[in-house]
Amino acid sequence: MPVDGKTEIAICLGSACFARGNNRTRKVIEDYIRNNGLWDKVIFRGGRCFNHCQQGPVMKIDEKIYDKITELNVTEILDEVFGQD
Ligand code: FES
Numbered sequence: 001m002p003v004d005g006k007t008e009i010a011i012c013l014g015s016a017c018f019a020r021g022n023n024r025t026r027k028v029i030e031d032y033i034r035n036n037g038l039w040d041k042v043i044f045r046g047g048r049c050f051n052h053c054q055q056g057p058v059m060k061i062d063e064k065i066y067d068k069i070t071e072l073n074v075t076e077i078l079d080e081v082f083g084q085d
Contacts, residue, residue: 007042007081009033010060014049017057021070025057028071032078041082 011026012018026046033039052058055067059074061081069077 004043006040008060008062009042009044010047010050011044012048012050012052012056012058012060013046014053014056016049016053020057022057022059025059025069025071025074028074029059029078032075036082038082 009029011022011029013022013026029044033042033044047060050058050060050065052065052067055065057069059066059069059077061077066077
């Protein structure tokens with residue numbers, strides 16, 4: 001559920017996802033939020049293992065899980081969610 005009308009983005013920082021790239025992807029997401037002026041619309045947080053390690057690295061936007069995110073495809077996902085061109 002959105003919190004306070006904001007979209008919640010949670011990136012898994014559990015050891016499997018962290019080791020497979022989520023540490024770098026976290027920075028890409030932060031840059032995306034900043035560059036698109038989204039800080040007042042989102043809550044961005046790191047989470048512990050989401051029990052999806054096999055499909056990782058993973059990210060959750062509200063309750064939806066996105067599998068196999070990378071520094072490259074995460075921007076595409078965020079564009080879809082936030083309707084950026
Ligand atoms: S470490 Fe990310 S889902 Fe388990």
